[in-house]
Amino acid sequence: MTEETTTALPVGAMDTRASGWWAMIFTVFTEAALFAYLLFSYYYLAAQPHLPGSFPEGGPPSLTLALPNTIILILSSVAVAWAQLGIERGSRGRLVLGLGIGALLGLIFLVVQGFEWADKPFPLSSTPYSSLYFVVTGFHMAHVVVGVLMLLALTWWSALGYFNSRRFAPIHIGALYWHFVDVVWLLVFFTFYLTPHLGLSS
Amino acid sequence: MTTADYERAPHVGPGTPSHAEKLERIWETAPGFYGWLATVDHKKIGIRYIVTAFAFLVAGGIEALVFRVQLAWSEMHLLTPEQYDQMFTMHGMTMIFLYAGPILSGFSNYLWPLLLGARDMALPRLNAVSYWIYLFAGIFLYASFAIGFGPNVGWFNYVPLAARAYNNGPNIDMYGLGMILLGISTTVGSINFIVTFLRLRCPGMSINRVPILIWGTLTASAANIFAIPAVSLAFLLLWMDRNVGTHFFDVGAGGSALLWQHLFWMFGHPWVYAIVLPAMGMVSDGLPVFCRRPLVGYTAVALATIATMVLGFGVWVHHMFATGLPGVSLGFFSAASIIIAVPSAVGVFAWLATIWTGRPVFTTPFLFFASFIVLFTIGGVSGFMTGSVPVDWQLTDTYFVVAHLHYVLIGINVFPVVGAIYFWFPKFTGRMMDERLGRWNFWTMFIGFNLGFFPMHISGLLGMPRRVYTYGEGMGWDWLNLVTTLGSFLFAAGVLLFFWNAIRSLKHGVTAGDNPWDAPTLEWATTSPPPPYNFAVIPKVATRHPLWEDRLDSGQGAEQSRIHAGMALAHGREALGTTPVDAMPNVILKMPGDTLVPMYLALSMTVIAVGLALVNWWVVVVGGACTTASILAWLWPQARLGETAEPARETADD
Ligand code: HEM
Numbered sequence: 001m002t003e004e005t006t007t008a009l010p011v012g013a014m015d016t017r018a019s020g021w022w023a024m025i026f027t028v029f030t031e032a033a034l035f036a037y038l039l040f041s042y043y044y045l046a047a048q049p050h051l052p053g054s055f056p057e058g059g060p061p062s063l064t065l066a067l068p069n070t071i072i073l074i075l076s077s078v079a080v081a082w083a084q085l086g087i088e089r090g091s092r093g094r095l096v097l098g099l100g101i102g103a104l105l106g107l108i109f110l111v112v113q114g115f116e117w118a119d120k121p122f123p124l125s126s127t128p129y130s131s132l133y134f135v136v137t138g139f140h141m142a143h144v145v146v147g148v149l150m151l152l153a154l155t156w157w158s159a160l161g162y163f164n165s166r167r168f169a170p171i172h173i174g175a176l177y178w179h180f181v182d183v184v185w186l187l188v189f190f191t192f193y194l195t196p197h198l199g200l201s202s
Numbered sequence: 203m204t205t206a207d208y209e210r211a212p213h214v215g216p217g218t219p220s221h222a223e224k225l226e227r228i229w230e231t232a233p234g235f236y237g238w239l240a241t242v243d244h245k246k247i248g249i250r251y252i253v254t255a256f257a258f259l260v261a262g263g264i265e266a267l268v269f270r271v272q273l274a275w276s277e278m279h280l281l282t283p284e285q286y287d288q289m290f291t292m293h294g295m296t297m298i299f300l301y302a303g304p305i306l307s308g309f310s311n312y313l314w315p316l317l318l319g320a321r322d323m324a325l326p327r328l329n330a331v332s333y334w335i336y337l338f339a340g341i342f343l344y345a346s347f348a349i350g351f352g353p354n355v356g357w358f359n360y361v362p363l364a365a366r367a368y369n370n371g372p373n374i375d376m377y378g379l380g381m382i383l384l385g386i387s388t389t390v391g392s393i394n395f396i397v398t399f400l401r402l403r404c405p406g407m408s409i410n411r412v413p414i415l416i417w418g419t420l421t422a423s424a425a426n427i428f429a430i431p432a433v434s435l436a437f438l439l440l441w442m443d444r445n446v447g448t449h450f451f452d453v454g455a456g457g458s459a460l461l462w463q464h465l466f467w468m469f470g471h472p473w474v475y476a477i478v479l480p481a482m483g484m485v486s487d488g489l490p491v492f493c494r495r496p497l498v499g500y501t502a503v504a505l506a507t508i509a510t511m512v513l514g515f516g517v518w519v520h521h522m523f524a525t526g527l528p529g530v531s532l533g534f535f536s537a538a539s540i541i542i543a544v545p546s547a548v549g550v551f552a553w554l555a556t557i558w559t560g561r562p563v564f565t566t567p568f569l570f571f572a573s574f575i576v577l578f579t580i581g582g583v584s585g586f587m588t589g590s591v592p593v594d595w596q597l598t599d600t601y602f603v604v605a606h607l608h609y610v611l612i613g614i615n616v617f618p619v620v621g622a623i624y625f626w627f628p629k630f631t632g633r634m635m636d637e638r639l640g641r642w643n644f645w646t647m648f649i650g651f652n653l654g655f656f657p658m659h660i661s662g663l664l665g666m667p668r669r670v671y672t673y674g675e676g677m678g679w680d681w682l683n684l685v686t687t688l689g690s691f692l693f694a695a696g697v698l699l700f701f702w703n704a705i706r707s708l709k710h711g712v713t714a715g716d717n718p719w720d721a722p723t724l725e726w727a728t729t730s731p732p733p734p735y736n737f738a739v740i741p742k743v744a745t746r747h748p749l750w751e752d753r754l755d756s757g758q759g760a761e762q763s764r765i766h767a768g769m770a771l772a773h774g775r776e777a778l779g780t781t782p783v784d785a786m787p788n789v790i791l792k793m794p795g796d797t798l799v800p801m802y803l804a805l806s807m808t809v810i811a812v813g814l815a816l817v818n819w820w821v822v823v824v825g826g827a828c829t830t831a832s833i834l835a836w837l838w839p840q841a842r843l844g845e846t847a848e849p850a851r852e853t854a855d856d
Binding site: 014048051127132135 | 214
């Protein structure tokens, strides 16, 4: 039935033309909104009257673990970005390695967060602050868990040779989510760890 | 591997019968029970949404009729106060969340790809999962009511009444968890609409050529992805307050009850617009067909749609005028609530002008669409009144508000929806609905509705509070309430006539043909009902009304739309991806076919919700593991979908 032909078009899930890429952008929007509401709840409750020293409970939180951990998370984003550039240049080795390192650093972040939680002198049910602290950081950790699972799956698929320099949309889609999870941490970190040192406490 | 493996110049030509046959084989859903569970066809999913939403309309309607009997006269004792509370809460929740939103998703699911000249939604599996979660969430939300512990503190579920101390049963937890599930369904559905809008418009359909329904659903979807997290979060925090001892809303422990109200209404008010804007879109597209002319002020109406939504995010506090907030905040939100009348008025004037300057044909859909304008105006005026703080202080929590919200919701949702069924029924089924019965249907609903709900304005002004299970003899509200109850039953009888007409017409309706109303948009270029692949070749449009070009833009070498010749795309399930603004061909997308994974995923997520309701962590873990497995199976890269390095094998015969 060939009467005329048009110019050639790419076929399938190609780079940012994949529908999944667009879907992930809007997933990130809705997740960002979720964290915005979480942080809104924090600031809203912070602005209510509290007993002295109960917001944050036990005074401004220590940065000893949280700061290095933040750096670990940023590094994992860098590793993933390095993997992304790698596959665009056709290097499958770099892809597998970068994603693997990214996942590993994500796991380390989770372990350190576990210590941070165990260190807290208050339980979840102590005050509004303790509720906020565990729930908001818990929400973020849940996102890290999802992200690590995603990176592990991508590492595995990359090792199986599923991707090359033209077909790598799933990598970019997963990476977008991972970078988002890292950026959100910066906001959570700023809110919980820095603002009390800047004077937002009672 | 060469570049050529990943590229192809699509064949362009007329859609021959053998080509259509081939597409039919590629696109049709598998027969039998498997196909029923596994389909990703947007038309099947759309119809399911519509049927399910109507079932919930009936449920919510029966609840309303029961409590209308209770209220028909003073001091009646059909229902106990507790039963009454559950009834009106279930009624509000059902109507707002299980009927009004999903019914519009149903229409949009069915119509979008047809209006846009596409073969399916951008993410067909996501579409399936969105329906299944909706269904399971609906069942979940009704489960606690069925065992006698329905939610009982109103659909906006205010704390502290919703806290453990005052509500010890499973009711509030089931409500909250069901809402979170439903929120996931709506969110993924909204993402699907946005991506479809950006990627699947046929060539030539630049953004100033899409039908208004598309604008309505698109704006609602954009709002949803920002608004829904607020309510999902609020319900999750409440679940934790109730079950694991957190103190978000617990005032005694330093939490805040108003935090609930903020989070709820930051979602709630945008949601109210989300359940009316697509319905207004259906009127904007349907009404002009019966005025035999294009809509007056297309651009103004499209922009007004967006403006309404943007302002809609700035008015949530008008639900909280009576909570003792600071005056500045009241002033700001009151102004926003009053300004929002402006874009609404733009719509009203555009519809009126369309009727005025057109040649109206008084069919049943026209009656429904035109009456919507009247009801919307009445509901708009009463809304505008309560947007003003002093008036609101007088009227809040009275029947005036009940009258307002029904004029808005029934006027802007139910009337357009029923009209839209009359209008698109021939496309859905291939048969026309009965016109004579249609008129009876319309007049019964219209008279019943006004008889039932207009007097509520007066009982409200006389001071009758909402949410009371009965009232004293000497209040002087008896006659008004009796009229309201009679009107309610008349309205319900009208709705029954509508269902009767639809069911009867399925078998006995007159055969419709492709375009029975002589309408201008692409869905009417397909057969009725459309084939599984919608369009044998990808159309290319040149105007907003491709099927009216011969009479509207004739002569002077005006560019013409081309519908029966175009890209063939038949190397497996394929759709054309285009650029977001100008809709230029951009990529050939490989589309997924029948699969059970979406249903498994929805089931697994429901299992998590059940586990949380029982506070049984084992069930939660099992649900979580199944969810992870389903997602992994879903995302596993497939060569057939062009997701891996291996080039998809092309079939030889073209
Ligand atoms: C036969 C049709 C209907 C009748 C007779 C009816 C009647 C009523 C009445 C009398 C109330 C007030 C209950 C009270 O405050 O004690 C009410 C509340 C409500 N109705 Fe309807 N209604 C009908 C249909 C609808 C529809 C179609 C919608 C939405 C699309 C709707 C949405 C609501 C909502 C949101 C509330 C507020 C519930 C609450 O206070 O929590 N209703 N209805």
